[in-house]
Amino acid sequence: METYGAIVVGCGGLGSAALHRLARELGPRVLGLEQFGLGHDRGASQDHSRIIRLVQHQPQYAALARPAYAAWAEVEEESGQTLVTRTGGLVIEDRAARRGVDSGTRNIEGYTDVLARYGVDHEVLDAAGITARWPQFRLDGGEVALHQSESGIVDAARANAVHVALARAHGATVREHAAVRSVRPDGAGVVVETDEQTFLADRVVVTADAWTNRVLRGCGVHLPLTVTQEQVTYYATPHLAEFSPARFPVFMWHGEHNFYGFPVYGEVATKLGQHMGGPETTAEDRTFEPDPVRRARYGRFVDQHLPRFGGPELYTRTCLYTVPPDQDFVLDTVPDHPQVAVAVGAGHAYKFAALIGGLLADLALDRAPAHPIDAFSLTRPALTDPAFVTAFHV
Structure with a gap:
């Protein structure tokens, strides 16, 4: 039986980052196990781009936002590769469409309150201010936006490959x-079994996302996770200069639906997605077929608000979100089994991946985490109380 100091199960966004951080300390005593090929398209971490931002509406994430930028900078310094591209970013609230929607703190005031607490510079703009700076938008007049200059893009597929390398x-x-x-x-250790071989480790980090419960059965753990199939569409806009990263920001749109979008990056195309809202599925039952309802919804949004952003559809790609009932991360060790650490990204962790890799290394090596993660405990009510009401922001 091969023996390791640490084994990482799942080498996607969070797992590859944990693998890197553990290998920096344990060297050849670290093993990563990936059930598919590296860079596969069956999980949550594929594709070119993810939004990174200091703009958070919940303090538990705002506390990690600046450290996440620092962690990505460390990876860039070590690798000599560029992984983060700053474009500036907008959070646009369509207030007419949001009337009657229980958005909690996910309105502009909720964001600005948290940003003030954490000393993040920002601007608030009305519809005229938005279109004066970014005439690519077509607005109805009642929108309000928050702009933050350090928002941008993390190249997900490239970053995963860099972490593994x-x-x-x-x-x-x-x-x-x-x-x-x-x-x-x-x-005090952990036995890890694959179809072909059995391993022994001092510590194991489980970053298996939609396969988490299958992997953790031997620990007596079953988490109330919802898996949804989401999708993004790339448009081969002919207006490349208008939507270059230097001239067009990443954005989030809070209206009847919550959209997010990117300038031309990774492909010669713009990219649009919807946060949540996809059908429930499982890792085994998901399809790779785009939902025509959401594809048409994206097209209507583009036609109404970003007409030159669109163009012939290059492709639509699906991915999985794995989400606890409160839509917050899982980042903890298993109760009664501290030699097993677990992370679940809840569909919005990639911007923090380089940082989470270090936090998982802290947990695996029995250190106090470098940053606060109590909100992501495995023992919180959302994961332990059967009466907890699922509350997804869609």
Whole structure:
């Protein structure tokens, strides 16, 4: 039986980051196990781009936002690769469409209150101010927006590959097509079983997302996770200069639906998605077929508010969100089994991935986490109280 200091189960966004951080400390005593090929399209971390931002409406995430930028900068410094592209970012609230919607703190005032607490510079603009600066938008007049200059893009697929390469440079081993069937605490260590082989580790980090409950069965853990199938569409806009990263920001749109969009990046195309709202599924039952209802919804939004952003559809790509009932991360060790650490990204973790990798290394190596993560505990009511009411922001 091969023995390691730490094994990471799942080498997507969070797992590859944890692999890198653990390998920096443990070198060849680290093993990464990926059930598919590296860079596969079956989970949550594929594709070119994710939004990174200091703009958060909940303090537990605002506290991690600046450290996340610092963590990405460390990875860029070590690798010599550019992973973060600053474009500036907008949060646009369509107040007419949001009337009657219980948005909690997900309105402009909720964001600005938290930003003031954390000393994040920002501007609030009315509809005229938005279109004066970014005439690409077509607005109805009742919109209000928050602009923050440090928002931008993290290149997800490239960052995953960089994390794996750096981990290997520190001596870690990564095995593809090695599906983990069981993670079982055994004394102070952990037995990890794949179809082909059994391993023993001092510590295990589970970053299996939609497969989390299958992997954790041997720990006596079953989390109330909802898996949804989401999608993004790339448009081959002919107006490339107008939507270059230097001239057009990443944006989030809070209206009847919550959209998010990107300038031309990764493909010669713009990109639009909807946060949440996709059908429930499982890792086994999901399809790779785009939902025509949401595809048409995206087209209507583009036609109404960003007509030159659109163009021939390059492609629509699906992915999975794995979401606890409160839509917050899981970032903790298993109760009674501290040698097993778990992370679930809840569909919005990628911007923090480089930082979460370090926090998982802290948990795995029995250190106090470098930043506060109590809100993401496995023992919180959302995960332990059967009467907890699921509350997704869609």
